[in-house]
Amino acid sequence: NWMGKDGLHMMMLGGDNEELDLNKDGKVTETEARTARNNKLKSYDSNRDGRLSLNEFQALWLADRHARMVDAFQNLDEDGDAQVTSDEFSDTAVSRAKRHARMMKMMEEHKAKAEKQGAKKSKRK
Secondary structure: OOOOOOOOOOHOOOHHHHHHOOOOOOOOOOHHHHHHHHHHHHHHHHOOOOOOOHHHHHHHHHHHHHHHHHHHHHHHHHOOOOOOOHHHHHHHHHHHHHHHHHHHHHHHHHHHHHHHHHHHHHHHH
């Protein structure tokens, strides 16, 4: 069987893979995955030849990216007014920069502590 006795758990899949769990039991079997993907292919196979041309694949790819773009836009639009202001746009960058600075500081502190402990152990020998 595929990916263990009970199938692949949803937790192991990316967020957009819920569409593969056809019976919505939280697990994806090989049969479910193949059926879901074949259904998706059929929905974009405009000439019904069982294959995706570059143009057909482009439609599928753009639809997927559009959904991700909408999510990103909604994350920026803090007040939910369907418009991203310059403050909302820059606040995101500032927030990321602050988070990055905190993480770098923590890493430096951790490294310094580890080096200090290593030096103490060396002196004991």
